[in-house]
Amino acid sequence: MKFNQPAYPTVYFSENIWITCPKCTEPALVNSQPRKYSIPFPLNHQSKCTCGYCGFHQSGNDQWAGHLQGFVNQSCGHCGTKVCHSTEPTKKPYPNTKVTCETCQQTREYEIAWYRYISNKPTDPYFGFDLWLQTDVKDNVLWLYNLEHLTYLRDYVSSKLREDNSRHKYSMITNLPQWVKSSKNRDLIVKKLNKLEEEFIKRID
Ligand SMILES: [Zn+2]
Ligand SMILES: [Zn+2]
Incomplete structure (x- = not known):
């Protein structure tokens, strides 16, 4: 089996995150809206945590202290190939960035979707709650935001043929x-x- 999915950064999976409810320890959902084109981010941003078991609820848009990473995942305006690009991590978002299409070499401006992230912490990047989807692998912890993220990683790990050439340094797999x-x-x-x-x-x- 061959792994040839887009080179998503981890933050791509951060719209819906399963955390351990701080009140009852069941899985609770952290949802963040809007996912895309929220400029300036995170001022426009609403995050909420809801537990379907005990009713725990928290919301807010300013409780986050990590970085932002921008992601472009659109079709090339010239040839239609998928253009994937991640920006450098930053604290200050900007609306557009120039990306050169790898297929036709045309450079165009693309709108950026911004995501929050805190590197290497098994917590959600909005409230800092523990992630529910964590598992020990030998002496390490493997963590995932949601099932889409889990499936993506599993597809990668189980594939014997991995294409590394189209990946950028902030893609989840590179890291x-x-x-x-x-x-x-x-x-x-x-x-x-x-x-x-x-x-x-x-x-x-
Ligand atoms: Zn709960
Ligand atoms: Zn192109």
Whole structure:
């Protein structure tokens, strides 16, 4: 099986994040809207955490202290190929950026979607609650924001053919630690992810 999905940064998956409810420890959902073109971000931004079990609720748009990362995922205005680009992490968002299409080499301005992130913390980037989707792999912790994120990672880990040439330095896969990329751990990680997914689906059913 070949892995050839777009090079999403981790923040791409941050619209809906499952966290451990701080009140009852069941999975609760952190949702952030609007996901795209919210400039200036995060001033326009509404995040809320809702627990379907105990009713815990928190909302706010200014409780975040991490960085922003911009992401372009649109069709090239010239040839129609998918253009994927991540900006440098920043604290100050801007509306557009120039991207050169890898297929036709045309440089155009594209609108940026901004995402919040805090690097390497298994918490959500809005309220700082613990992520629900976490699992130990040997001495490491593997964490995911949601099932789409889990599926994406699992597809990558389980694929034997991985295309590395179209990736940029902020893509989620570029930033995966070596123990996740190592084929030695492939079966273990896939097993752990399957188990985590199964447990999660049981909990939210
Ligand atoms: Zn709860
Ligand atoms: Zn093009």
